[in-house]
Amino acid sequence: MSDGKLRGKRAIVTGSNSGIGLGVAEAFAAAGIEVVLNSFTDRDEDHALAKDLSDRHGVPVRYIAADMSKADDCRALVEKAGGCDILVNNAGIQHVARIEEFPAGKWDAIIAINMSSAFHTTAAALPGMYDAGWGRVINVASAHGLTASPYKSAYVAAKHGVVGLTKVTALEAAGRGITANAICPGYVLTPLVESQIPDQMKTHDMDRETVIREVMLQRQPSKEFATVEQIGGTAIFLCSDAAAQITGTTISVDGGWTAL
Numbered sequence: 526m527s528d529g530k531l532r533g534k535r536a537i538v539t540g541s542n543s544g545i546g547l548g549v550a551e552a553f554a555a556a557g558i559e560v561v562l563n564s565f566t567d568r569d570e571d572h573a574l575a576k577d578l579s580d581r582h583g584v585p586v587r588y589i590a591a592d593m594s595k596a597d598d599c600r601a602l603v604e605k606a607g608g609c610d611i612l613v614n615n616a617g618i619q620h621v622a623r624i625e626e627f628p629a630g631k632w633d634a635i636i637a638i639n640m641s642s643a644f645h646t647t648a649a650a651l652p653g654m655y656d657a658g659w660g661r662v663i664n665v666a667s668a669h670g671l672t673a674s675p676y677k678s679a680y681v682a683a684k685h686g687v688v689g690l691t692k693v694t695a696l697e698a699a700g701r702g703i704t705a706n707a708i709c710p711g712y713v714l715t716p717l718v719e720s721q722i723p724d725q726m727k728t729h730d731m732d733r734e735t736v737i738r739e740v741m742l743q744r745q746p747s748k749e750f751a752t753v754e755q756i757g758g759t760a761i762f763l764c765s766d767a768a769a770q771i772t773g774t775t776i777s778v779d780g781g782w783t784a785l
C-alpha cells in the first residue's frame with residue numbers, strides 16, 4: 526500500500542504506548558518511517574517498546590514522554606522530536622456520566638487531551654511541514670466525531686471539535702503539499718476494550734461472542750470490531766500519493782455505524 530516514498534519520513538504519534546497509536550506506529554515503522562512514540566509516562570517499558578519496534582523494522586524509533594493535557598508539553602514534544610513530516614494526534618481518554626453528574630475536572634481533561642492537544646501539536650508541527658512542502662496531519666477522531674451517544678458529553682464534544690480543527694487545518698495548509706484528515710473509528714479491539722469484555726459477560730450473563738455482538742457492537746452493523754492494523758493501514762493510505770487530494774475530510778472505519 527505504501528509507495529516507498531514514505532521511507533525516511535518522520536512521524537510523531539501521540540498516545541502510542543498502547544492500542545490504536547501503537548498499531549499506527551507499527552504500520553509506519555513497517556513502511557520505513559521513523560517513529561516518535563509518546564505517552565505521559567516515562568517508564569523503562571515505554572522505551573523498551575521503542576527499541577523493540579526499531580529492532581524489528583530497522584528504523585529509528587524514539588519514545589518521548591509528554592503529557593498531552595498540557596499545552597507546553599504538546600509543543601515541546603514536537604520540538605524534542607525535531608519536527609515531523611507526519612503528525613498523528615491519537616492520545617485520548619474517556620469518561621461516561623450524565624451531563625448533570627459529569628465531573629468538571631473530567632470534562633477539562635477530556636477536552637485538553639482529546640482536542641486541545643491536537644491544536645498545540647499541529648501549531649508546532651506546521652511550520653516545518655510548510656518548509657518541507659510536504660506533510661500529513663492525521664487526527665484520530667471517532668464515530669463520536671460524527672454522531673453522539675448519551676453520557677459521553679465531553680468525548681463527543683472533543684471529537685466533534687477535532688473534526689472541525691481538521692477542516693481548518695486542511696484549508697490553511699491547502700496547496701502546500703500538506704493534507705489534514707480525521708480517521709473516525711467505531712469500536713476497535715484494543716487492550717482497553719478487550720479488558721471490558723469479562724465484566725460485560727458477568728453483568729449481562731452472556732458468553733463472549735453474544736456480549737460482543739449484542740452489547741458492545743450493538744451500533745456497529747458489521748458486528749465485528751475494527752482492528753488496530755486496519756487503522757494503521759488507513760493512516761498509511763492517507764500518507765500515500767493516492768491520498769494527496771484527500772484533505773479536510775473524515776474516513777470512517779466503523780463497520781457501518783455512521784451509515785445507520
Ligand code: NAD
Binds near residue numbers: 544563564639
Ligand atoms: P488506549 O487507552 O489504548 O490509548 C490511549 C493512548 O493515549 C495511550 O497510549 C495512553 O497512554 C495515551 N494517553 C492518555 N492520556 C494521555 C496524556 N495525558 N498524554 C499523553 N498520552 C496520553 O485507547 P485506544 O482505544 O487505543 O484510543 C486511542 C484513540 O482512539 C483515542 O483518541 C480514542 O478516543 C480513539 N478511539 C478509540 C476507539 C476504540 O474503540 N478503541 C474508537 C474510536 C476512537
